Amino acid sequence: MPGAVFEEFETRIRPYLRRILDGEVLRGINLRLNDKVYRWNLAPMEVNGEVHSIIGQGQDITTLIQAEKQSRKAQRSAEASAQAKADFLAKMSHEIRTPLNGILGITQLLQSSVQSDRDKELVDILYQSGEHLLSVLNDVLDFSRIEQGKFNIEVSTFVLKDVISTVSNVYNPICKSKGIELILKTDVPAGLLSVQTKLA
Numbered sequence: 001m002p003g004a005v006f007e008e009f010e011t012r013i014r015p016y017l018r019r020i021l022d023g024e025v026l027r028g029i030n031l032r033l034n035d036k037v038y039r040w041n042l043a044p045m046e047v048n049g050e051v052h053s054i055i056g057q058g059q060d061i062t063t064l065i066q067a068e069k070q071s072r073k074a075q076r077s078a079e080a081s082a083q084a085k086a087d088f089l090a091k092m093s094h095e096i097r098t099p100l101n102g103i104l105g106i107t108q109l110l111q112s113s114v115q116s117d118r119d120k121e122l123v124d125i126l127y128q129s130g131e132h133l134l135s136v137l138n139d140v141l142d143f144s145r146i147e148q149g150k151f152n153i154e155v156s157t158f159v160l161k162d163v164i165s166t167v168s169n170v171y172n173p174i175c176k177s178k179g180i181e182l183i184l185k186t187d188v189p190a191g192l193l194s195v196q197t198k199l200a
Helices: 003-021 061-110 117-147 160-177
Strands: 026-033 037-048 050-060 156-159 191-194
Touching: 003 026, 003 037, 003 050, 037 061, 061 117, 117 160, 156 160
Parallel strands: none
Antiparallel strands: 026 037, 037 050, 156 191
Protein backbone atom coordinates (compact mmCIF):
# COMPACT_ATOMS: atom_id res chain seq x y z
CA MET A 1 0.00 0.00 0.00
CA PRO A 2 1.62 3.32 -1.06
CA GLY A 3 2.63 5.65 1.77
CA ALA A 4 0.05 8.36 1.06
CA VAL A 5 -2.76 5.83 0.83
CA PHE A 6 -1.63 4.14 4.05
CA GLU A 7 -1.55 7.45 5.88
CA GLU A 8 -5.09 8.19 4.70
CA PHE A 9 -6.19 4.72 5.82
CA GLU A 10 -4.51 5.15 9.19
CA THR A 11 -6.25 8.51 9.72
CA ARG A 12 -9.67 7.09 8.89
CA ILE A 13 -9.32 3.84 10.84
CA ARG A 14 -7.88 5.43 14.03
CA PRO A 15 -11.25 6.51 15.55
CA TYR A 16 -12.52 2.96 15.20
CA LEU A 17 -9.36 1.54 16.77
CA ARG A 18 -9.93 3.69 19.84
CA ARG A 19 -13.35 2.13 20.24
CA ILE A 20 -11.85 -1.35 19.86
CA LEU A 21 -9.42 -0.55 22.66
CA ASP A 22 -12.48 0.10 24.84
CA GLY A 23 -13.62 -3.46 24.15
CA GLU A 24 -16.11 -2.89 21.31
CA VAL A 25 -16.52 -5.23 18.35
CA LEU A 26 -17.20 -3.40 15.09
CA ARG A 27 -18.54 -4.94 11.93
CA GLY A 28 -19.35 -3.53 8.50
CA ILE A 29 -17.16 -0.44 8.60
CA ASN A 30 -16.90 0.95 5.08
CA LEU A 31 -13.78 2.97 4.28
CA ARG A 32 -13.16 4.58 0.90
CA LEU A 33 -9.56 4.79 -0.28
CA ASN A 34 -9.01 6.44 -3.62
CA ASP A 35 -11.48 4.70 -5.96
CA LYS A 36 -11.89 1.60 -3.78
CA VAL A 37 -14.25 0.82 -0.91
CA TYR A 38 -13.20 -1.66 1.79
CA ARG A 39 -15.44 -3.20 4.45
CA TRP A 40 -13.76 -3.91 7.76
CA ASN A 41 -14.61 -6.09 10.73
CA LEU A 42 -12.59 -5.27 13.83
CA ALA A 43 -12.40 -7.08 17.18
CA PRO A 44 -10.14 -6.85 20.24
CA MET A 45 -7.97 -9.69 21.55
CA GLU A 46 -7.87 -9.55 25.30
CA VAL A 47 -5.29 -11.04 27.66
CA ASN A 48 -5.99 -10.91 31.37
CA GLY A 49 -8.85 -8.48 30.81
CA GLU A 50 -6.81 -6.04 28.75
CA VAL A 51 -6.80 -5.50 24.98
CA HIS A 52 -3.56 -7.02 23.76
CA SER A 53 -4.08 -6.60 20.02
CA ILE A 54 -6.72 -6.03 17.37
CA ILE A 55 -7.92 -8.49 14.74
CA GLY A 56 -9.04 -6.87 11.50
CA GLN A 57 -10.59 -8.30 8.36
CA GLY A 58 -10.92 -6.12 5.26
CA GLN A 59 -12.68 -6.90 2.01
CA ASP A 60 -12.79 -4.97 -1.24
CA ILE A 61 -16.53 -4.33 -1.82
CA THR A 62 -16.17 -1.73 -4.57
CA THR A 63 -18.05 -3.88 -7.10
CA LEU A 64 -20.79 -4.62 -4.56
CA ILE A 65 -21.25 -0.92 -3.76
CA GLN A 66 -21.46 -0.08 -7.46
CA ALA A 67 -24.01 -2.86 -8.00
CA GLU A 68 -26.11 -1.56 -5.09
CA LYS A 69 -26.03 1.95 -6.55
CA GLN A 70 -27.12 0.64 -9.94
CA SER A 71 -29.88 -1.38 -8.30
CA ARG A 72 -31.18 1.65 -6.39
CA LYS A 73 -30.99 3.74 -9.54
CA ALA A 74 -32.93 1.11 -11.50
CA GLN A 75 -35.51 0.87 -8.69
CA ARG A 76 -36.01 4.64 -8.63
CA SER A 77 -36.36 4.64 -12.41
CA ALA A 78 -38.93 1.82 -12.27
CA GLU A 79 -40.88 3.60 -9.53
CA ALA A 80 -40.85 6.85 -11.49
CA SER A 81 -42.02 5.00 -14.61
CA ALA A 82 -44.82 3.28 -12.69
CA GLN A 83 -45.92 6.59 -11.19
CA ALA A 84 -45.88 8.29 -14.60
CA LYS A 85 -47.97 5.45 -16.01
CA ALA A 86 -50.44 5.69 -13.12
CA ASP A 87 -50.71 9.47 -13.54
CA PHE A 88 -51.27 9.07 -17.28
CA LEU A 89 -53.97 6.44 -16.80
CA ALA A 90 -55.70 8.54 -14.14
CA LYS A 91 -55.69 11.58 -16.42
CA MET A 92 -56.87 9.62 -19.46
CA SER A 93 -59.55 7.98 -17.34
CA HIS A 94 -60.87 11.39 -16.38
CA GLU A 95 -60.73 12.64 -19.98
CA ILE A 96 -62.57 9.58 -21.31
CA ARG A 97 -64.98 9.21 -18.41
CA THR A 98 -66.34 12.77 -18.73
CA PRO A 99 -67.71 12.49 -22.30
CA LEU A 100 -68.72 8.87 -21.68
CA ASN A 101 -70.85 9.91 -18.72
CA GLY A 102 -72.42 12.52 -20.99
CA ILE A 103 -73.26 9.84 -23.54
CA LEU A 104 -74.77 7.60 -20.86
CA GLY A 105 -76.78 10.52 -19.46
CA ILE A 106 -78.21 11.47 -22.86
CA THR A 107 -78.95 7.80 -23.56
CA GLN A 108 -80.95 7.56 -20.33
CA LEU A 109 -82.99 10.56 -21.43
CA LEU A 110 -83.62 8.90 -24.80
CA GLN A 111 -84.81 5.73 -23.06
CA SER A 112 -87.73 7.64 -21.59
CA SER A 113 -88.55 9.57 -24.77
CA VAL A 114 -88.47 7.02 -27.61
CA GLN A 115 -91.78 5.41 -28.51
CA SER A 116 -91.31 2.34 -30.68
CA ASP A 117 -90.08 -0.94 -29.21
CA ARG A 118 -87.33 -1.14 -31.83
CA ASP A 119 -86.02 2.31 -30.94
CA LYS A 120 -86.11 1.44 -27.26
CA GLU A 121 -84.14 -1.73 -27.97
CA LEU A 122 -81.51 0.21 -29.89
CA VAL A 123 -81.19 2.85 -27.18
CA ASP A 124 -80.88 0.09 -24.56
CA ILE A 125 -78.09 -1.50 -26.57
CA LEU A 126 -76.38 1.89 -26.83
CA TYR A 127 -76.62 2.36 -23.06
CA GLN A 128 -75.39 -1.15 -22.30
CA SER A 129 -72.47 -0.66 -24.69
CA GLY A 130 -71.57 2.56 -22.90
CA GLU A 131 -71.66 0.80 -19.54
CA HIS A 132 -69.47 -1.96 -20.95
CA LEU A 133 -66.97 0.61 -22.21
CA LEU A 134 -66.95 2.18 -18.76
CA SER A 135 -66.25 -1.24 -17.30
CA VAL A 136 -63.33 -1.74 -19.71
CA LEU A 137 -61.98 1.66 -18.67
CA ASN A 138 -62.14 0.59 -15.03
CA ASP A 139 -60.31 -2.64 -15.91
CA VAL A 140 -57.45 -0.60 -17.40
CA LEU A 141 -57.21 1.33 -14.14
CA ASP A 142 -57.30 -1.94 -12.19
CA PHE A 143 -54.03 -3.04 -13.84
CA SER A 144 -52.44 0.15 -12.56
CA ARG A 145 -53.84 -0.45 -9.07
CA ILE A 146 -52.53 -4.04 -9.11
CA GLU A 147 -49.01 -2.78 -9.91
CA GLN A 148 -49.25 -0.37 -6.97
CA GLY A 149 -50.68 -2.99 -4.63
CA LYS A 150 -53.90 -1.01 -4.18
CA PHE A 151 -56.36 -3.29 -5.97
CA ASN A 152 -59.44 -4.35 -4.02
CA ILE A 153 -62.10 -6.76 -5.25
CA GLU A 154 -65.64 -5.82 -4.25
CA VAL A 155 -68.29 -8.50 -4.74
CA SER A 156 -72.03 -7.94 -4.83
CA THR A 157 -75.23 -9.83 -5.59
CA PHE A 158 -76.71 -9.38 -9.05
CA VAL A 159 -79.04 -11.11 -11.47
CA LEU A 160 -77.09 -13.21 -13.95
CA LYS A 161 -79.90 -13.01 -16.49
CA ASP A 162 -79.32 -9.25 -16.77
CA VAL A 163 -75.65 -9.79 -17.58
CA ILE A 164 -76.50 -12.39 -20.22
CA SER A 165 -79.12 -10.09 -21.70
CA THR A 166 -76.56 -7.28 -21.94
CA VAL A 167 -74.06 -9.53 -23.71
CA SER A 168 -76.77 -10.73 -26.07
CA ASN A 169 -77.99 -7.22 -26.91
CA VAL A 170 -74.48 -5.93 -27.56
CA TYR A 171 -73.16 -8.82 -29.64
CA ASN A 172 -76.25 -10.10 -31.42
CA PRO A 173 -76.25 -7.31 -34.07
CA ILE A 174 -72.54 -7.88 -34.69
CA CYS A 175 -73.04 -11.63 -35.05
CA LYS A 176 -76.01 -11.17 -37.39
CA SER A 177 -74.02 -8.88 -39.64
CA LYS A 178 -71.44 -11.64 -39.99
CA GLY A 179 -73.97 -14.42 -40.46
CA ILE A 180 -73.24 -15.96 -37.06
CA GLU A 181 -75.90 -17.29 -34.70
CA LEU A 182 -75.29 -16.31 -31.06
CA ILE A 183 -76.78 -18.74 -28.53
CA LEU A 184 -76.48 -18.04 -24.81
CA LYS A 185 -77.61 -20.59 -22.21
CA THR A 186 -77.08 -20.90 -18.47
CA ASP A 187 -78.28 -23.07 -15.59
CA VAL A 188 -76.79 -20.81 -12.92
CA PRO A 189 -79.35 -19.59 -10.32
CA ALA A 190 -80.65 -16.07 -10.83
CA GLY A 191 -78.84 -14.62 -7.79
CA LEU A 192 -75.06 -14.61 -8.07
CA LEU A 193 -72.43 -13.24 -5.70
CA SER A 194 -69.41 -12.10 -7.71
CA VAL A 195 -67.83 -9.11 -9.45
CA GLN A 196 -70.38 -8.32 -12.15
CA THR A 197 -68.15 -6.09 -14.31
CA LYS A 198 -65.38 -8.72 -14.36
CA LEU A 199 -67.84 -11.46 -15.26
CA ALA A 200 -69.35 -9.41 -18.03
